[in-house]
Each structure stands twice: as structure tokens, then as C-alpha cells.
Amino acid sequence: MSVFTNFKPKWFRDLTPEHQERVENEIKVINYKAGAMIEQKGNGPLSWIGVINGLIKVSVGNADGRITSLIGIPAGGWIGEGSLLKNEKRRYDVFALRDSVIAKMPQSTFEWLLDNSIVFNRFLLVQLNERLGQFVGRTENDRLLDADGRVASCLSELFNPHLYPNDDYRLNITQEEIGYLARVSRQRTNQALKRLAELKIIELEYGAVCILDLEALQQFYQNQ
Numbered sequence: 001m002s003v004f005t006n007f008k009p010k011w012f013r014d015l016t017p018e019h020q021e022r023v024e025n026e027i028k029v030i031n032y033k034a035g036a037m038i039e040q041k042g043n044g045p046l047s048w049i050g051v052i053n054g055l056i057k058v059s060v061g062n063a064d065g066r067i068t069s070l071i072g073i074p075a076g077g078w079i080g081e082g083s084l085l086k087n088e089k090r091r092y093d094v095f096a097l098r099d100s101v102i103a104k105m106p107q108s109t110f111e112w113l114l115d116n117s118i119v120f121n122r123f124l125l126v127q128l129n130e131r132l133g134q135f136v137g138r139t140e141n142d143r144l145l146d147a148d149g150r151v152a153s154c155l156s157e158l159f160n161p162h163l164y165p166n167d168d169y170r171l172n173i174t175q176e177e178i179g180y181l182a183r184v185s186r187q188r189t190n191q192a193l194k195r196l197a198e199l200k201i202i203e204l205e206y207g208a209v210c211i212l213d214l215e216a217l218q219q220f221y222q223n224q
Contacts, residue, residue, distance in 0.1 A: 044089055
């Protein structure tokens, strides 16, 4: 069975049948347990990474063992195009936050699409622009927002319609995972989520969060 039988990102649907066939033949699908390393900092850019199911995180660390989470990537998201485009070693680690099913497109396939597909290039332009905005916003929010704002911003990032297109406003994620990505303590994350729930912006479920009003969620931290 093809990896794209039930998982069909827009960039793949827009490809010609010839291009789709080559991608399907060359892409690899790997299952990772929670905590497993998917890509290691310093390794060559061997593949473009897509999340079919699960949740992964991008993080950096130093020689002292300090680790900082940069972003979380839910199902439907892709990461790693920057290293491939520049043909440079990874500047970050990629871990599975929970059991995840990962698609890996070889660098050779990625470069072939760049040379042969206009729609794929257009997709990457949007992807890179949104990713840049995400990192700029994260830097600004970390400096200016309180814990409630950082939790709200983190949730909003995970529902970016361009980076993670999904019609479902429910995400399987624990409060501990949200706190990890938002760089906020678990206790403080719990308080922030309760406040957002009281405002009818989100709804909390066991091991999941439902976004009731994405615009209100964005305004919550933008107005701080």
C-alpha cells in the first residue's frame, strides 16, 4: 500500500502523475517510538521529513547538556527543506515526542522535484516564508509574553494552516508536551490551559486539545 493512500499532502496532490509515481516509489516510511531520535544535529541532509502520524519536536543543545525546543511538528507537517536547499549539515536534532510514523524523502528525490516541478517549488516558497515567520514570532514571543501567552502561541503554531493543513481542530497532545514545546513548567501550563478553556477558546480532553476559536487564540497572545 502506498504511503499516500490515506496521507495526501496538498503538494503531493498537485504533482503530475509522473512525479507522484516517482515520489511514491522512492519515499520511505519509518515508525519511531516516543523519545527516539529521527535526525541528529551535525548529520548530512539525507532526507526531507514528513509527519504522517504522531508529533515530533525540533531542538538544539550545547556541550553542557542544555536543550531548547524550537518547534513542534504535528501530523501533516514537513521539516528539513532548509538543510537540503543549502546542502548543509543539520543544525538541530529531531525527536519523536510520541510514537510517530515518519515519511522520509531522499535528497535525490527532493532535488529532482526542484528541477522538474513548478508546483513543488511554489509550495516550498510558502513553506519557507511561513517557517521564517514562525521562528521570528517565537523569538519575539519568548521575550515579550508571559506563560499564558506562550502556551497560547504554542498551540496556535501547531494549527498553522499553511505548515500543518488540517481540517480537524483537535490535536492529540498532553499538557506535558505543550509545556515542553512552550518552555513553560507543567504546573504553569495547566493553569494557562484552564484559563483558555474558561474563556471558551479551547476545550480540554484527556490527552488532547480542541481549538474552539483559533482567531481568539491568536488574539489572546497578540494583545499582550
